[in-house]
Amino acid sequence: MALKRRDLLLGSAGMTAGLAAGSLASGPTSAQAQQSPTKWDRDADVVVIGSGATGLPAAIVAQESGSSVILVEAEKDIGGHAITSGGNVPLGGGTSVQKKYGIADSPDLLFRDLTDWSVVEANGFPDYRYNDREIIRAFADNSAPSFEWLVAHGVIFVDKAPDAQGGNSVGNSVPREMHAAVKDWPMVQTGKPANPIIQATFSSGNGLMRPLEAAAKKAGVQILLEHKMTGIYRQTPSSGPVLGIAVDNNGTKLNIRARKAVIIGTGGSTGNVNFRRMFDPRLTEEYCGLAGMPWSNQDASGELAAISVGASLWGLYNQTGEFGSNVTKPGEIGCQYGYRNLQWMPGSAVFDRARASGLMVGNWQNVILVNMLGKRFYDETGEQFIANDYKSIDPYVQESYLNAKNIKYNPNNFLDAALAGIDDGHNGGGPIWAIFDADAVTREKWNPTPPNVDVDAGFFYSADTLADLANKIVMKYQRVALPPANLEATVARYNSFVDSGTDEDFGKPKPLYKIAKPPFYAAWATPVVHDTRAGLRINASCQVVDMNGQVIPGLYCGGESAGGFSQHGLARAACQGYIAGKHAAAETART
Numbered sequence: 299m300a301l302k303r304r305d306l307l308l309g310s311a312g313m314t315a316g317l318a319a320g321s322l323a324s325g326p327t328s329a330q331a332q333q334s335p336t337k338w339d340r341d342a343d344v345v346v347i348g349s350g351a352t353g354l355p356a357a358i359v360a361q362e363s364g365s366s367v368i369l370v371e372a373e374k375d376i377g378g379h380a381i382t383s384g385g386n387v388p389l390g391g392g393t394s395v396q397k398k399y400g401i402a403d404s405p406d407l408l409f410r411d412l413t414d415w416s417v418v419e420a421n422g423f424p425d426y427r428y429n430d431r432e433i434i435r436a437f438a439d440n441s442a443p444s445f446e447w448l449v450a451h452g453v454i455f456v457d458k459a460p461d462a463q464g465g466n467s468v469g470n471s472v473p474r475e476m477h478a479a480v481k482d483w484p485m486v487q488t489g490k491p492a493n494p495i496i497q498a499t500f501s502s503g504n505g506l507m508r509p510l511e512a513a514a515k516k517a518g519v520q521i522l523l524e525h526k527m528t529g530i531y532r533q534t535p536s537s538g539p540v541l542g543i544a545v546d547n548n549g550t551k552l553n554i555r556a557r558k559a560v561i562i563g564t565g566g567s568t569g570n571v572n573f574r575r576m577f578d579p580r581l582t583e584e585y586c587g588l589a590g591m592p593w594s595n596q597d598a599s600g601e602l603a604a605i606s607v608g609a610s611l612w613g614l615y616n617q618t619g620e621f622g623s624n625v626t627k628p629g630e631i632g633c634q635y636g637y638r639n640l641q642w643m644p645g646s647a648v649f650d651r652a653r654a655s656g657l658m659v660g661n662w663q664n665v666i667l668v669n670m671l672g673k674r675f676y677d678e679t680g681e682q683f684i685a686n687d688y689k690s691i692d693p694y695v696q697e698s699y700l701n702a703k704n705i706k707y708n709p710n711n712f713l714d715a716a717l718a719g720i721d722d723g724h725n726g727g728g729p730i731w732a733i734f735d736a737d738a739v740t741r742e743k744w745n746p747t748p749p750n751v752d753v754d755a756g757f758f759y760s761a762d763t764l765a766d767l768a769n770k771i772v773m774k775y776q777r778v779a780l781p782p783a784n785l786e787a788t789v790a791r792y793n794s795f796v797d798s799g800t801d802e803d804f805g806k807p808k809p810l811y812k813i814a815k816p817p818f819y820a821a822w823a824t825p826v827v828h829d830t831r832a833g834l835r836i837n838a839s840c841q842v843v844d845m846n847g848q849v850i851p852g853l854y855c856g857g858e859s860a861g862g863f864s865q866h867g868l869a870r871a872a873c874q875g876y877i878a879g880k881h882a883a884a885e886t887a888r889t
């Protein structure tokens with residue numbers, strides 16, 4: 299029986315204490331340059347920061363190579379965004395599973411796919427053109443070994459041929475996407491195991507990260523939860539080796555010495571408003587629904603701590619370019635955390651922080667989307683930026699000029715319109731509200747009450763008239779009043795488009811439903827920030843490189859906090875963790 303992700307997540311009881319995921323950081327973080335301490339509280343050969351898709355593999359590899367390892371994790375539980383993920387892992391280059399299914403792949407083919415200048419999205423943006431060749435070569439050479447390593451460390455992948463489903467930017471020549479089976483691990487989204495019927499076939503980050511947690515413990519990695527790295531110690535702020543890190547454990551300050559190396563696996567920067575606005579000034583505070591929160595944040599603490607000891611950033615276009623899932627259209631509305639592939643349910647350990655599950659939108663014909671002034675801005679059925687995968691260019695001939703020439707220009711500008719603002723001199727598009735009526739609730743089979751919607755924090759409103767609804771919308775990010783007359787006029791005009799069958803303003807394909815039957819609703823439907831694809835400059839060994847192009851001795855990084863690699867998620871993080879762990883363990887210990 300085929301069950302959808304939604305079915306899996308529905309229904310569970312009991313609330314448990316939440317985790318302490320930080321809120322979006324808009325001021326300076328605490329990761330500052332540090333004076334070397336006079337006293338170390340703990341020490342290990344290798345210190346890993348973050349227990350996500352980079353950190354756990356890095357820690358296990360280093361420990362199994364004979365180094366002692368301390369892993370610090372800011373949150374109450376391991377896993378980072380990786381455990382909340384779909385578990386779709388595009389590792390290729392000739393894996394045992396590719397061979398089993400007769401798929402001819404190689405490190406060279408993978409390398410050329412991920413550096414192919416001729417791959418262009420339908421909106422004209424090149425996915426891979428700005429990838430750092432040295433970093434991609436290392437990924438291509440270590441991709442299949444990383445996959446086999448995951449399998450050897452307890453990750454069970456769904457038993458089927460690799461495909462292109464669920465991930466993005468996975469390459470064009472051959473299918474590479476593998477899917478971690480959820481098995482019977484309790485899911486962080488619900489607090490319960492998935493339905494037994496689909497435990498071997500349903501892909502989830504829980505099935506990736508819980509086996510790795512078990513492998514790390516078995517290997518002897520010391521995992522310190524609720525230990526947040528607040529700074530990196532280097533001999534001097536701009537010279538000599540990295541010596542260790544400063545940590546905050548619920549107010550207690552500790553210094554942890556690293557005799558060989560520190561590995562940064564802190565998961566990126568899109569949760570830090572000032573940091574992310576270096577790449578896109580539009581991404582102001584109202585984009586508060588970061589995918590993966592509130593399980594864990596990505597607050598740029600790794601990047602800032604490394605910069606404070608001289609590190610450089612790298613491959614910045616990959617964060618600015620309009621492809622993939624750096625910014626996404628929400629999938630659930632009426633809640634703060636509406637990322638389309640992650641719904642928090644009562645029973646999840648973080649539900650008290652998520653506060654609501656949201657209403658999953660099945661058909662965007664059932665709502666209109668308006669900005670802070672109550673005005674529509676785009677066809678509501680419009681989509682987010684797209685991303686490459688196997689067969690997205692068809693036919694695809696590697697490095698042929700015809701690839702770019704054959705792409706039909708077809709921009710997805712929904713997000714650009716949503717982020718455009720209201721012409722009042724401010725950056726950012728402000729809140730976007732989904733407006734709908736009682737008939738839409740019936741059609742979508744929604745129950746628009748808590749805990750499905752977040753009334754208390756101002757992410758959901760209802761009223762018997764449109765004017766009352768507009769007047770009720772008062773919340774932190776709604777920095778201007780929503781004029782009731784605007785909302786009434788917008789709905790009246792939209793209803794006339796339903797009568798005529800033509801959306802004269804934004805070309806929505808045949809508007810289907812009037813908004814007419816009270817009560818009326820306004821649900822938060824603001825875009826969601828997600829991936830970090832630009833970060834610290836690293837080399838092929840995942841060593842962090844400074845502004846002079848020199849390696850910072852004893853400092854490594856991988857995953858979303860590392861730059862130079864435009865690919866969504868898990869594969870590059872796991873592979874770079876694998877590379878970093880190996881090289882860090884091979885360093886000579888300082889006495």
Ligand SMILES: Cc1cc2nc3c(=O)[nH]c(=O)nc-3n(C[C@H](O)[C@H](O)[C@H](O)COP(=O)(O)OP(=O)(O)OC[C@H]3O[C@@H](n4cnc5c(N)ncnc54)[C@H](O)[C@@H]3O)c2cc1C
Nearest residue numbers: 348350352372378379380383384527565590857858867868
């Ligand atoms: C809902 C969702 C679905 C996804 N689905 C997929 C998918 O199917 N396929 C795919 O390829 N990718 C997917 N991704 C992306 C993927 O999960 C991430 O790219 C990947 O987890 C990044 O790995 P990382 O190690 O860089 O960061 P993370 O996995 O986020 O780990 C970072 C860890 O560092 C910790 N940390 C941060 N700062 C500090 C600090 N100062 N001190 C101590 N600890 C710190 C964090 O708490 C976190 O635990 C998804 C992401 C989300 C949110």
